[in-house]
Amino acid sequence: MRLEQLLGTQLPIIQAPMAGVQNSALTLAVCGAGGLGSLPCAMLGAEALQQELRLLSEQAQGPWNLNFFAHSTRPEDAVRTQRWRTALAPYYTELGLDINTVQPGAGRRPFDRETLELIAPFRPPVVSFHFGLPDADVVDRIKGWGGKVLSTATTLAEGKWLQAQGADAVIAQGLEAGGHRGHFLSTDLSLQMGTFALLPQMVAALDIPVIAAGGIADASGVAAAMALGAAGAQVGTAYLLCPEATTTDLHRTALKSKRAQHTALTNVFSGGAARGIVNRIMHELGPMSELAPPFPLAGSASAPLRSAAEKAGSSDFSPLWSGQNNSGCKAIPAADLTREMAAKVPPMASIKQ
Incomplete structure (x- = not known):
C-alpha cells in the first residue's frame, strides 16, 4: 500500500x-x-x-x-549533572556566562x-x-x-x-x-x-x-x-x-559549505544520539560524550552556550542538524x-x- x-x-x-x-x-x-x-x-x-x-x-x-x-522520563542524576557542567564550565567562562544560573529541566x-x-x-x-x-x-x-x-x-x-x-x-x-x-x-x-x-x-x-x-x-x-x-x-x-x-543563517551557511560533508552522531546537545554537521563542541567533547546526561537532560546546560555564541555570530555550540546526504x-x-x-x-x- x-x-x-x-x-x-x-x-x-x-x-x-x-x-x-x-x-x-x-x-x-x-x-x-x-x-x-x-x-x-x-x-x-x-x-x-x-x-x-x-x-x-x-x-x-x-x-x-x-x-x-x-x-520515558528519567530523574536527574546529580553526580552526572555536575560532571557535565564541569565539562562545559570553560566554555561558559569563555562566553562570559555563569554556569551556576543554569536551570534544571528536560526541555x-x-x-x-x-x-x-x-x-x-x-x-x-x-x-x-x-x-x-x-x-x-x-x-x-x-x-x-x-x-x-x-x-x-x-x-x-x-x-x-x-x-x-x-x-x-x-x-x-x-x-x-x-x-x-x-x-x-x-x-x-x-x-x-x-x-x-x-x-x-x-x-x-x-x-x-x-x-x-x-x-x-x-x-x-x-x-x-x-x-x-x-x-x-x-x-x-x-x-x-x-x-x-x-x-538560522548560521545553519544555512554551514549546509552550503564543505563542512556539511562531515556529519556525525552526537549526544552533546540533548543527551540523545543525533546527526549533525561537526562543529567545535562536537569535536572537543565527543561527538559521543560519556559525560553527557541521558536524553533529554543534557540540553539545559548546552542551550545557553548556543544562544550566546550565535549572538556573537558563531555556530561552535549549535546543533547543525543534517543527514549524510545534503546534496538535495x-x-x-x-x-x-x-x-x-x-x-x-x-x-x-x-x-x-
Missing part, C-alpha cells in the same frame, strides 16, 4: 518533522503540494501548539501530521494525556511518534477519530514492536538520517544500519506499510526506496534551505521541492490495482 492510499495524500512524500528549524509554514507548504507536511510538537507549549493547530486545521490542503516524542516532555486532550478537538489526520509509542489506549483514541498512527523504527526489532502495538505504518530510519535517532528498544548504535539495508528487511518482515527515511535527498532516492518496497519516503535535510523553514538542499519553495521529490515515482493512476 502506498502513502496516497494510507494517508490520502497526492504524493508519497512526508516532510520530516524538524524541531528548531520549522513551524507550520513549512507544513502547510508541503501539504499544498500534495505531500504530508509535518509539525514537530515536542518542544511546543500548550498555547503555541494550539495556535499552530488552528492554522493547520483552517489552512491545510490535504492531511497533515503532528509529531511527538514518546520517550522536551513526552506525549501525555493532557496533550492528547488538547489535540483531540482538532482531530489531526496523522499523529507520528519518535522513541516508540504512547500507551495502547492513547493509540486507540487517535485511531478512534480516524487518525493514522506512525512511528520511527531504527531496527527490525523496533519495527516488529511498533506493528504489534498498533502502528498503521513504520518509518524505517537509516543511520544516514539527520537529527535525533528514533531508537527506543536499545541505545546500542552498532545494531543500527543504513536505510537501504534496513528498508528491504523491514518490508519483508512487516504486514504494514514501511516508509523510508535517511539519506534520501532527491527524486532518484525516492524512486529507489519505493523500488525496494517502501510505501513512500520521509525527507528532512533537503527542506532546510527552503524559505518556509526557520533554519535547495533554496527553493518547499512546494516545488516536494513535487521534485516525487517526479520519478509512477502516479497511482498508472499502477494496476
Whole structure:
C-alpha cells in the first residue's frame, strides 16, 4: 500500500518533522503540494501548539501530521549533572556566562494525556511518534477519530514492536538520517544500519506499510526506496534551505559549505544520539560524550552556550542538524521541492490495482 492510499495524500512524500528549524509554514507548504507536511510538537507549549493547530486545521490542503516524542522520563542524576557542567564550565567562562544560573529541566516532555486532550478537538489526520509509542489506549483514541498512527523504527526489532502495538505504518530510519535517532528498544548504535539495508528487511518482515527515511535527498532516492518496497519516503535535510523553514543563517551557511560533508552522531546537545554537521563542541567533547546526561537532560546546560555564541555570530555550540546526504538542499519553495521529490515515482493512476 502506498502513502496516497494510507494517508490520502497526492504524493508519497512526508516532510520530516524538524524541531528548531520549522513551524507550520513549512507544513502547510508541503501539504499544498500534495505531500504530508509535518509539525514537530515536542518542544511546543500548550498555547503555541494550539495556535499552530488552528492554522493547520483552517489552512491545510490535504492531511497533515503532528509529531511527538514518546520517550520515558528519567530523574536527574546529580553526580552526572555536575560532571557535565564541569565539562562545559570553560566554555561558559569563555562566553562570559555563569554556569551556576543554569536551570534544571528536560526541555522536551513526552506525549501525555493532557496533550492528547488538547489535540483531540482538532482531530489531526496523522499523529507520528519518535522513541516508540504512547500507551495502547492513547493509540486507540487517535485511531478512534480516524487518525493514522506512525512511528520511527531504527531496527527490525523496533519495527516488529511498533506493528504489534498498533502502528498503521513504520518509518524505517537509516543511520544516514539527520537529527535525533528514533531508537527506543536499545541505545546500542552498532545494531543500527543504513536505510537501504534496513528498508528491504523491514518490508519483508512487516504486514504494514514501511516508509523510508535517511539519506534520501532527491527524486532518484525516492524512486529507489519505493523500488525496494517502501510505501513512500520521509525527507528532512533537503527542506532546510527552503524559505518556509526557520533554519538560522548560521545553519544555512554551514549546509552550503564543505563542512556539511562531515556529519556525525552526537549526544552533546540533548543527551540523545543525533546527526549533525561537526562543529567545535562536537569535536572537543565527543561527538559521543560519556559525560553527557541521558536524553533529554543534557540540553539545559548546552542551550545557553548556543544562544550566546550565535549572538556573537558563531555556530561552535549549535546543533547543525543534517543527514549524510545534503546534496538535495535547495533554496527553493518547499512546494516545488516536494513535487521534485516525487517526479520519478509512477502516479497511482498508472499502477494496476
